[in-house]
Amino acid sequence: MQNTAAQESSIKESKTKGMRCLVKESLDKDGLSLKEDMAIPEVRSDEVRIKVLSTAVCGTDKSIYQSSKSEGIRLEMQRYLGDGGYQPIIVGHEFCGVIDAVGEGVGADRFPGVPDSLLVQPGDYVTAEMHLSCGHCTLCRTGNEHICTRVKVKGVHLDGCFAQYVCVPYKNVILLGKNGDQSIVPPRIGAMLDAFGNAVHTVYEADVRGKSVAILGAGPLGLMATFLCREFGAARIYLTEAADTERRFALGEQFGAEQCFDVLNGSQALYDAVEKNESMANGVDVVLEMSGSPTAYRDAFRIVRNGGTVLLLGITRKPLTDFDIANGVIWKGVTVKGIFGRKMFDTWETMLRLLQAPHLDLQSKLDQILASKTYKLDDYASAFEQLNNGAEMKLVFQP
Numbered sequence: 249m250q251n252t253a254a255q256e257s258s259i260k261e262s263k264t265k266g267m268r269c270l271v272k273e274s275l276d277k278d279g280l281s282l283k284e285d286m287a288i289p290e291v292r293s294d295e296v297r298i299k300v301l302s303t304a305v306c307g308t309d310k311s312i313y314q315s316s317k318s319e320g321i322r323l324e325m326q327r328y329l330g331d332g333g334y335q336p337i338i339v340g341h342e343f344c345g346v347i348d349a350v351g352e353g354v355g356a357d358r359f360p361g362v363p364d365s366l367l368v369q370p371g372d373y374v375t376a377e378m379h380l381s382c383g384h385c386t387l388c389r390t391g392n393e394h395i396c397t398r399v400k401v402k403g404v405h406l407d408g409c410f411a412q413y414v415c416v417p418y419k420n421v422i423l424l425g426k427n428g429d430q431s432i433v434p435p436r437i438g439a440m441l442d443a444f445g446n447a448v449h450t451v452y453e454a455d456v457r458g459k460s461v462a463i464l465g466a467g468p469l470g471l472m473a474t475f476l477c478r479e480f481g482a483a484r485i486y487l488t489e490a491a492d493t494e495r496r497f498a499l500g501e502q503f504g505a506e507q508c509f510d511v512l513n514g515s516q517a518l519y520d521a522v523e524k525n526e527s528m529a530n531g532v533d534v535v536l537e538m539s540g541s542p543t544a545y546r547d548a549f550r551i552v553r554n555g556g557t558v559l560l561l562g563i564t565r566k567p568l569t570d571f572d573i574a575n576g577v578i579w580k581g582v583t584v585k586g587i588f589g590r591k592m593f594d595t596w597e598t599m600l601r602l603l604q605a606p607h608l609d610l611q612s613k614l615d616q617i618l619a620s621k622t623y624k625l626d627d628y629a630s631a632f633e634q635l636n637n638g639a640e641m642k643l644v645f646q647p
């Protein structure tokens with residue numbers, strides 16, 4: 249049978265309507281799959297659709313990539329599934345882009361006659377909080393949306409942003425620049441604000457002014473926390489790491505860490521330094537755990553002083569089984585706080601102000617944490633290889 253003109257044009261149209269994206273097909277199998285012709289998502293009434301300019305890979309994505317090795321991420325991705333079992337989703341949750349469509353309900357409840365300069369429009373340059381809270385539970389209604397018990401994360405439970413287009417609820421959109429203005433933050437950096445927000449949220453939960461601070465883990469988040477603690481007036485910063493220490497410590501020292509410790513073969517040197525420098529208090533004032541390593545958890549409660557504060561952001565791959573809570577927390581009177589995501593939306597407001605403060609020069613600091621090469625989604629296998637073998641700490645795709 250011959251193709252009619254109508255058939256031909258519908259074939260063409262279905263091609264232009266497809267998008268490139270990375271999909272997690274099965275939780276039992278490592279890796280991701282590149283799709284070339286996934287349907288571009290339809291924008292729902294309360295959503296905007298964003299054409300992705302740049303999207304960053306984080307530790308969660310690495311765990312999803314290597315799902316056979318992480319029981320935690322497999323359980324998390326199945327949290328909301330019923331009997332139907334796992335359905336493939338598009339991965340990725342850190343990105344920025346340009347609004348391409350706005351749902352008809354967006355802004356419909358504005359006060360008539362009152363101009364709303366915050367309302368986003370097609371062409372605006374944005375990022376988004378990808379933790380979608382339920383909006384109805386007690387936590388959501390008392391300013392604790394970031395720990396909503398029914399939170400769904402795009403790229404973990406729902407389709408994410410390793411794609412050419414992504415839809416997000418309007419209330420989760422963060423405006424970076426009207427009409428595509430990229431002067432506050434270029435797309436390379438705009439893609440990593442979700443991660444930067446983790447570091448900002450963590451550091452804001454402790455008063456570091458004039459304090460001794462230990463940052464455990466010199467990955468992207470630990471390095472971001474280092475320059476934030478320095479800027480916010482920490483008196484002394486210790487930084488630890490167990491992998492790829494040369495490059496990470498060079499950046500850490502540049503960002504303000506006084507002493508860096510390779511803890512691959514034990515933490516005695518760290519303990520000795522803390523004992524020597526902090527002898528009056530017998531420990532550091534504030535510890536930020538940003539590695540997720542079980543040995544770092546041990547170090548945190550060993551080096552914190554009596555009455556000190558430990559903030560926990562790093563997630564261990566398996567539950568800790570031999571944690572000494574009496575010696576580590578109770579008898580020391582330690583304050584412990586878990587940090588999840590970013591405060592909605594205090595952390596975002598803070599981040600935007602910090603990024604606009606020229607003397608902090610955050611753009612160039614964040615840029616140094618990123619791989620200099622920008623990857624295409626087609627190169628995802630080599631990109632994840634670079635991250636898994638430690639050649640790069642963090643990188644971005646340009647879909």
Ligand SMILES: [Zn+2]
Nearest residue numbers: 306307308342
């Ligand atoms: Zn992330």
Ligand SMILES: [Zn+2]
Nearest residue numbers: 382385388396
């Ligand atoms: Zn809720």
